Amino acid sequence: MPPLVVGITAEDNQRSRISPAIGAAHQRGSLMSRSRRKVLVRCAVATIAAVVMIAATSLPASADGDGFFDNFPGDTTSTLAVWNQTSQSYVPVQSVTTPHNIRDSFDTAWTGLSGTLCDQLEAGIKAGDGGWHGRNSCAQVPASQAELRSKTIGLNELALRYFIPGHDGIEYSFNHQSCFIGCFDTNIDVSYDLTLDVVLRFAPGVGTEADSTTPASVESARLSFSNAYFRATVCTDSCHAGELQLDSTVEDVTSLIDLSGTNTSIHSQLPAGPYYGMTATFSPTALDLDFHKDTLPKIAQTKALATVAYTVRVKNLLIPTAQVFGVDTTGHLWQQTSSFGTWAHWSNLATPPGTTIASGAAAIVGADGKPDVFVTGANGHLYEYLVGQWVDRGHPTGTTAVGTPGLTRPAGAGISAVVRGANGHIGLVRATAPTWPWLDLGAPGSGYTPAIVSLYDYTAVVATAFNGALVVREGRAGVWRPWRALGTLPSPAVSGPSLRLAGGGIEAYVTGANQEISGTGFKPFGAASSGTLEPFFPFIPLPLVASAPSVTTAANGTPTIFATDTSGNVEQFSVGVNHKRTYFYAVNSGSILGGGMGAPTPLSSSGVITGFAVAVNGHVAQTTVVGARNGLSDHSAVSRVTYQAHGSLGTRLQIWGAPVQEAQDAQAPTFGGGPLSLRLPLDAFALQSQVGASIMCQAYADGVGWLSEVNDGQVCGSVGHAVDAVRLRLVDAQPGLNVLYRCNAGGWTPWVENATVCGSPGLNQPITDLQVQYTFDPIAATTFRLSVGGWQSWVDDGGVAGTAGIAFEGFEVHSNIGGALKCTPYVSDPLGGVIHDAGWRAQVDDSALCGTVGEGRHIEGYTLQYVGGPPGESVSYRAYVSGLGWGPWVSDGAVAGVIGQGRAIQAIQIVSNPYS
16 A cells, blocks of 8 residues: 655744754644645545445444544445336345445555654654754554544535544654754654544436446545644743644645546446436444436437327326327337426336337327327337237238327227328228227328328328328218328428318428428318418528428417427427518527437427427437527436425424426425415425535525525525525536526526525515526526517527617517616607607516517617626617617617617617626
């Protein structure tokens, strides 16, 4: 074992009667040689992190003044639990115990290092005392007399104290030679206690890959002397001064601890492979490591996802539920379920008996209110997964099934499914008790997945023909008409159709060879009309797409379409209206890992529309809105942070809410159920970072003020006092990693980041909800958008909103850094003085309409000003004025634009100016 290296550099103390010998004990410099002291940490600390062993023994324990428990035997117990979808819980499958391992690691290190400590102590004295005249003795306390102590300081944070008592003996003695008329030696005895304090943090790695990060990291480590005592025949007050100097010496060795090479030790001793969650706790007798291993699927990107939304009734409680289904690369069906917006673990629904799944999934809610999933097996049969059972529905007449099926459920009837046959025909099967008879719909000449829709007793099956045209076969009351073409598309279709019912008719959407989305509308048995999605600005086209489109219906009855663009990003196409003219606008949600996303599938649940797509790594992603910007949330990656809210009503009713995952809503918990449920006042949070970083939390408690900052897993708040504000920050995080959060205090605040106050301290406006997430992209300080016949997309700080040549009616500005970015508009008078409320309007709050909508007016000027923002924060802005172009930059309440001349502002640009 490499030796412990401790170098003491001494300086003379001229006040000492035996200077400079006692001066050596007065040292104020480094206690460890910088060239070699890293060895100390490897031997005494890294061994702990390298060990994954486990068990506990019960020994009497008592706490010292610092809260450390003595008699810690150094046992470690490691338990691996695997997610069990049947019991819906983690079930332990392996537990390993190794007694005394941590204690043995410290003891072995100290035994090998104590001799080197003598040498370095001596070297330091000799360097500072020209009268040093030889070592008399050096006898460090053996490891058998050392104490190992433990202390729990937070979830996943473990404190160890290795204490070597030495004051009752003599650890080092030497001669100091003094020469006056003659020379003589004075013996100086030195004794002291030595303490090594180490705080370890255990946290899992990120993602499902073999963990290459450090699950055991050192948050702090220090070496200190205490209880120093000097003995010499000539000692007076100088000996006491030397004792004080040595006792006050504390060396921070945190940055010198090297854990490289030991990280994989934890994984190598877990035969089940990578883990997806870890909790580390200390008892007075043992370190307990609990590892969780989840089962995360690798979904096939080329196979369609399926989604359903429905309601589950539990007594008087209605639970909004949604599910997403996908087929993995081995042909298994997987399901993930959301209740109240919180997504649970993935569940493996396996395969149909005797075969695997060759297609994507299709899902629909049956007449019983429960989801039905249909797939095509590798054996060419159509299979239904219903209430935990696989049912074989046969195959098309005279052939086998190919590709993903299409589903519909007419009112008051059973499910109907269509699937393309290997012979080119379309097969239809219907749930007709007690059998599922097949009907051959003939060959429309199609190589794409067909689609089906029902309207009362009318059914339409639409397919894309080989020539790129759409064809339909329609039936009513069991009587089917021949296939017919649905007119000419703007560009030949290169995808299968996606259908929706609209206004008593059917709309079909396809991707054309020109990479634009086309739509065809027709009434039952009626003529069809086709066209391409029309953008608001003809000279700013919609993004080109590379996948098949998928359509659903928004709450206002208009279509919402999802597709992947030619850059691999998920795009959402929605409808806007300007003076009764309908147009489409696109919102780009990006991709995961920068790779191309698979064809998206929409989900309409609880009035909110989102889309799901598969990334290149086999993870399922969902579109989401983060503050004012759009993005994707990964449904396969383990959340990087979990957190929960606490509520109380008096001293007897105190409840922790359920833990939620990154970017989800942690609400004050409820008591009771149904109409009698009671939302408890929120008085605390608990947060736990799941990556190699600590998340620090500070709460402002009503009636108390700002509380002390706490670390992961600890209560952030004061039970019985409402939380008015909170601020979060990360420590020991990867470079560039930020924590974003927002709180609900009578309405959602803007997203803030990195220790910015969220809420209103001292204004008695309690927080009721909290959302937290990590990001490597700092959020823009401001965002803004314009109303030009409909609201355009949000623009980030520094960007430009608007287009030269087109006036806008109103706009919104939004601060993401706290405070309010208030706006005052100057509104035009289109009737030349008839409208008396033209001119300057009242100042409006952050995120409120600044200007008008639907009144035919435009903005001639505006001012912006921060109110209650961060210290020193200001804002600069300018306007693009009709006929004049860009005006000058102005700031903090100055007017942008030209007022009183009827010149409309056509574009704006806003930049936040942080204090520097």
